[in-house]
Amino acid sequence: MIKVMIVEDDPMVAELNRRYIERIPGFLFCSIASNGDEALDILKKTQIDLVLLDIFMPSMNGLELLSKIRELNYSVDVIVVSAARDNKTIQTVLRNGAVDYLIKPFEFERLQSALVSFKKRLKLIKKNTNLSQSELDQQIFSGISNENVELPKGLDRNTIKRVWDQILEVKGEFTAETMATSVGLSPVSIRKYLKHFQNNDLLSTEISYGAVGRPVYKYRCTREQE
Known part of the structure; x- marks a missing residue:
């Protein structure tokens, strides 16, 4: 099971995302963090595989948290879920290694697609010690037409x-x-x-x-x- 943490300061949005995750096979909801400091504390104590990360949060925002996660070298992947749609934010997120970016509001199907794609990539990488170019293109860099x-x-x-x-x-x-x-x-x-x-x-x-x-x-x- 892929363990997921939601980092979201809006309780209603966090609860909705939790329900979404629980509908998708292969994923296990683990916790909700309402701010960056709380998220780092959970990552320090618990093995988390995937973080659903909001950008706009008090104290430490999502960009700062993502940067901190990379600085601390936590072995966790991140999907950003945010209303931010400016090119600077998106570019910063991608440069810090987020595997997907969902703009609020979004449909359940879009989150489902993101999680299923993530699960396929994770399975492929864990299954094979060496990957061919076609496997990378087909399963990981599928955006290349x-x-x-x-x-x-x-x-x-x-x-x-x-x-x-x-x-x-x-x-x-x-x-x-x-x-x-x-x-x-x-x-x-x-x-x-x-x-x-x-x-x-x-x-x-x-x-x-x-x-x-x-x-x-x-x-x-x-x-x-x-």
């Missing part, structure tokens, strides 16, 4: 999708020749697309040798969910 990525020369975006959809239809191994027949491309063309998927860690390759010793490359999908 594939539409803006420049493709290797000679590859067509629509054909990539057609080939990938056909790969997902295959159960087990396949060869370039069988895939070329299924998609309607020449073996030379299909190998370019298969190479593209290999480079993005979406296909694995094994070499086998027939009766006459000719090598046969067999492909297998490794990232069906992507």
Whole structure:
């Protein structure tokens, strides 16, 4: 369970956010802090995984608290929940490592999306000691649109999708020749697309040798969910 602390000086807003958190599987509400000093005291005594942080608070505001959390090197992630929408505040928050920023008022679905995305990223990082570029882009830097990525020369975006959809239809191994027949491309063309998927860690390759010793490359999908 991901342990969550709410840092919010408005009791009604804090209570609403608490109810939101309790509706989302995988998250455990732990405490509410009404100011920065109280939040630091809780972090000192309790293992918290995620903080929902307001900006406008008396004494120590959210920006100062976030900076203090980083200074003290607490192992905790932060999602800012605030009515502040000026670019300076948002830039300061991002520079201090907040994983998301929600502008008040917001719908439950937006908070749910933020928490679910955070849970997926946390699970991915804990599960793998080494990550590929495609895994980082897909799960963590998902804001990078594939539409803006420049493709290797000679590859067509629509054909990539057609080939990938056909790969997902295959159960087990396949060869370039069988895939070329299924998609309607020449073996030379299909190998370019298969190479593209290999480079993005979406296909694995094994070499086998027939009766006459000719090598046969067999492909297998490794990232069906992507």
